[in-house]
Amino acid sequence: MDxxxxxxxxxxxxALLALLSLAWVYPVVMIFLNSFKEERAITTQGAFQPPTAExxxxxxxxxxxxxERGFGSAFGYSLLITATSLVLILVCCSMCAWFxxxxxxxxxxxxxxxxxxxxVVPFQxxxxxxxxxxxxxxxxxxxxxxxxxxxxxxxxxxxxFCGFMKSxxxxxxxxxxxxxxxxxxxxxxxxxPILKPTLVSVGILETMWLWNxxxxxxxxxxxxxxYQTIPMLIQSFQQGFGRVEMGTTMxxxxxxxxxxxxxxxxxxxxIIKGVAAGAVKG
Amino acid sequence: xxxxxxxxxPVFVLPTLLAFVIGFAWPFVQGLWLSFCRFTTIGRAxxxxxxxxxxxxxxxxxxxxxxFTAIFTVVSTLAINICALAIALCLTRKLRGTNLFRSxxxxxxxxxxxxxxxxxxxxxxxxxxxxxxxxxxxxxTYGFWGLVILMCWQQIGYMMIIYIxxxxxxxxDYLEAAQIDGAGSWQTFWRVKLPNLMPSVTICLFxxxxxxxxxxxxxxxxxxGDPGHQTEMLSLNIYNTFYGRSGGQWKGxxxxxxxxxxxxxxxxxxxxxxxxxxxxxxx
Numbered sequence: 261m262d263x264x265x266x267x268x269x270x271x272x273x274x275a276l277l278a279l280l281s282l283a284w285v286y287p288v289v290m291i292f293l294n295s296f297k298e299e300r301a302i303t304t305q306g307a308f309q310p311p312t313a314e315x316x317x318x319x320x321x322x323x324x325x326x327x328e329r330g331f332g333s334a335f336g337y338s339l340l341i342t343a344t345s346l347v348l349i350l351v352c353c354s355m356c357a358w359f360x361x362x363x364x365x366x367x368x369x370x371x372x373x374x375x376x377x378x379x380v381v382p383f384q385x386x387x388x389x390x391x392x393x394x395x396x397x398x399x400x401x402x403x404x405x406x407x408x409x410x411x412x413x414x415x416x417x418x419x420x421f422c423g424f425m426k427s428x429x430x431x432x433x434x435x436x437x438x439x440x441x442x443x444x445x446x447x448x449x450x451x452x453p454i455l456k457p458t459l460v461s462v463g464i465l466e467t468m469w470l471w472n473x474x475x476x477x478x479x480x481x482x483x484x485x486x487y488q489t490i491p492m493l494i495q496s497f498q499q500g501f502g503r504v505e506m507g508t509t510m511x512x513x514x515x516x517x518x519x520x521x522x523x524x525x526x527x528x529x530x531i532i533k534g535v536a537a538g539a540v541k542g
Numbered sequence: 543x544x545x546x547x548x549x550x551x552p553v554f555v556l557p558t559l560l561a562f563v564i565g566f567a568w569p570f571v572q573g574l575w576l577s578f579c580r581f582t583t584i585g586r587a588x589x590x591x592x593x594x595x596x597x598x599x600x601x602x603x604x605x606x607x608x609x610f611t612a613i614f615t616v617v618s619t620l621a622i623n624i625c626a627l628a629i630a631l632c633l634t635r636k637l638r639g640t641n642l643f644r645s646x647x648x649x650x651x652x653x654x655x656x657x658x659x660x661x662x663x664x665x666x667x668x669x670x671x672x673x674x675x676x677x678x679x680x681x682x683t684y685g686f687w688g689l690v691i692l693m694c695w696q697q698i699g700y701m702m703i704i705y706i707x708x709x710x711x712x713x714x715d716y717l718e719a720a721q722i723d724g725a726g727s728w729q730t731f732w733r734v735k736l737p738n739l740m741p742s743v744t745i746c747l748f749x750x751x752x753x754x755x756x757x758x759x760x761x762x763x764x765x766x767g768d769p770g771h772q773t774e775m776l777s778l779n780i781y782n783t784f785y786g787r788s789g790g791q792w793k794g795x796x797x798x799x800x801x802x803x804x805x806x807x808x809x810x811x812x813x814x815x816x817x818x819x820x821x822x823x824x825x
Contacts (some may be wrong), residue, residue: 274637277629278617281646284695287661288681294664304677307668352558359554363544365608378566382756384780385804388797389569392584397564411565414558430543437543443550457739472654474759475781491656498660510664513657520652528645531652535700536707541746 288517295510296323302506321511329508331515333486334493337402340375341477341489342470345409349417349466350459352410357421358451362433372422378415383475386412391479400482408480409470417462420538424458471520490516559733577797594798597791603771604799607779614686614775615754619692622750623743626698630705631731644706648699655696659763662692666764678697685765685773692760697753701746708742709735740822744815751814755807776803 294302298317306315325331347445360368390408395402397406411493428451436446474491481487488496494516497509524531572584577594583586598604629647631639640663650658667677668686675681678688712735720730738745758777761767767774767782774782780803783796 270635270637271633273632274639277632277637277641277643280629281643284646284649284699286592287665287695291661291664294718304664304667304671307664308672348561352561355554356558359547359551363548363551365548366711371555374567375562378562378570380752381566381570381804382777382800382807383758384777384800386566386569386573387781387785387800388793389572389584390565393564393569393572399564407561408565410558411561411563414562418558420764434543434789437546443547444553447554472656472759474656474762491654491759494660495656498763506664509660513660516657517653521649524645524649524652532644532648532703535648536703539704539707539742541748 291510291513291517295507295514297321297507299505299507302510319509321507322515325508325511325515329493329512330488331490331493331512334488334490335515337487337490338471340402341405341409342467343383344403345406345413345470346463346466348406348410349413350463353414353417353462354412354421354452354459355447355457357418357425358447360418360420361425362430362434362530366539372418375415375418378412383412387475387479390476394480395482400480400487401485402481402487405477405480407475412476413466413469417466419460420465421455421458424455428454457537461538462532464531465538545568554704573797574801576794577801579797580764580790580794582793590794594794595802597795598799598802601795603774604776604779604783606772607774607776609759610773611755611775614689614757615751618690619747619750620695620756621690621694622697622701623746625694626701626746627705629698630702630709631735633702634709644699646703647702650696650815651700653696653756655759656763658692658696659760662688662695663764666691669727679768682769682772685768688764689757692764693754693757696760697750701750704742704746705739708739712738737821740818744818744822746813747818748811752807752811776806 290307294307296317296319297315298320300316301311301315312319360372390412391400394405394408399405399428432454433446433450436450438445441449444463473489474495477489478492478495481489481492483492488514494509494512497505497512576584576587578589578591579587580590580594629643633644663678666684670684675684678685687795703716716734717730718739720734725733756777757775758781761773761775761778762781765773767778771779771782776799778795780799783792783799
């Protein structure tokens with residue numbers, strides 16, 4: 261092919277992709293613009309118009325969400341649940357996966373099968389019994405729900421850790437053991453450092469799930485005590501008070517999206533790499 | 543080493559195993575048992591055989607949501623994977639701005655289903671109003687396509703990442719050899735790239751099929767099953783059976799539906815994995 265033709269083709273493709281990526285950015289921008297309108301000025305007809313002097317509501321919607329509706333505490337609970345569950349999943353599941361790959365017994369293979377099986381099972385299958393069990397065992401608080409997340413999230417984490425674990429050479433661990441390390445020491449001093457990229461991968465996938473999960477915390481958390489996560493809060497704007505509140509919904513959406521985009525902007529490379537690595541091994 | 547490690551199972555396996563029993567295994571077994579019972583709480587259950595299943599299999603709404611989910615999953619899986627593969631092919635051609643495009647397309651995956659659902663509800667309703675059509679909540683056809691658009695918007699980026707990784711793993715020699723043999727780009731794609739990409743295709747099809755069948759958050763936020771349960775997918779139908787109705791019989795029906803749903807998802811995953819695995823080639 262001629263070079264000019266090739267170059268023109270490339271430019272055309274770039275232009276097409278640029279146009280397409282506008283479609284990926286626009287919905288968020290539109291919500292952003294509308295979130296500055298007054299509640300009563302938000303209509304479906306006028307959604308495409310930026311706020312004018314008449315419809316402009318300043319930061320009113322944001323004030324409502326932050327001060328009156330407790331976005332701050334929902335953010336705190338989301339952060340607490342995500343952080344504790346994430347640490348628990350990463351530590352416990354990597355230990356469990358190491359044991360499963362290094363010990364070849366019928367029951368360790370059986371356990372592996374059970375974990376993989378649990379990945380496919382839809383949440384609706386256990387939703388009623390799980391929330392009942394969580395309430396009975398007192399696991400319905402933001403600081404205890406991580407046990408439930410460890411149990412329900414173990415499938416994916418163990419499966420992925422096992423996939424990577426197989427490629428770690430056995431000799432390193434054996435050398436450590438011969439040098440007098442116990443299994444626990446060997447794991448934390450030798451295996452875990454080798455596993456670092458995998459920890460990042462699994463951590464990213466689990467965080468994407470934990471931070472955004474709606475139904476599990478909605479059913480499990482003790483809502484009468486006022487515990488709620490960000491997705492629960494946003495859902496409550498739509499049905500909680502008998503009317504649809506568009507202004508608060510949009511401000512809530514933006515307050516939810518902004519931290520995500522900030523984190524993404526910083527760790528973009530790791531996140532995309534992590535997802536790709538996770539999928540290839542999976 | 544294995545012998546010493548074995549003795550340490552309470553340290554390595556027990557915490558995860560305990561949580562797994564509490565968070566999955568026990569509720570699963572209990573759920574299986576309760577699907578044969580009439581119950582309002584777990585303590586108050588009485589065995590009533592297969593009648594929950596008989597009801598679930600004859601309920602019109604449940605069957606409707608099965609077909610709705612099945613058609614939605616097929617359409618969205620095809621759309622997502624074709625678009626994602628096309629974009630991945632464009633982005634592996636060393637164009638300018640590749641990294642930026644990749645980041646932008648992947649972005650929606652970080653936003654949760656509930657939030658995505660409301661973003662698109664607002665946008666689509668605005669478009670529908672401006673063109674003088676009924677809102678999403680009033681027309682099942684628009685609701686269906688709204689869900690498809692939403693899922694494409696969210697998932698294309700994710701599948702694209704997997705396809706890009708797959709394309710980059712194809713050895714350069716293969717492509718060079720194809721070029722020397724005089725293969726055009728169309729032929730190179732069908733004869734060289736696609737066969738070597740089959741592991742990625744397996745994963746992407748698996749993910750988009752199971753995501754489609756299990757879809758809940760987006761469905762709840764975008765259409766809530768309106769109008770009149772017509773856009774209610776299986777997960778939402780089960781949820782509404784459990785929590786949306788009062789009466790002693792409904793929880794049993796819901797649990798029976800959940801067992802059927804679970805079996806369906808497992809069978810579909812197994813069939814799909816077997817079908818595409820057999821088309822993979824060894825490098």
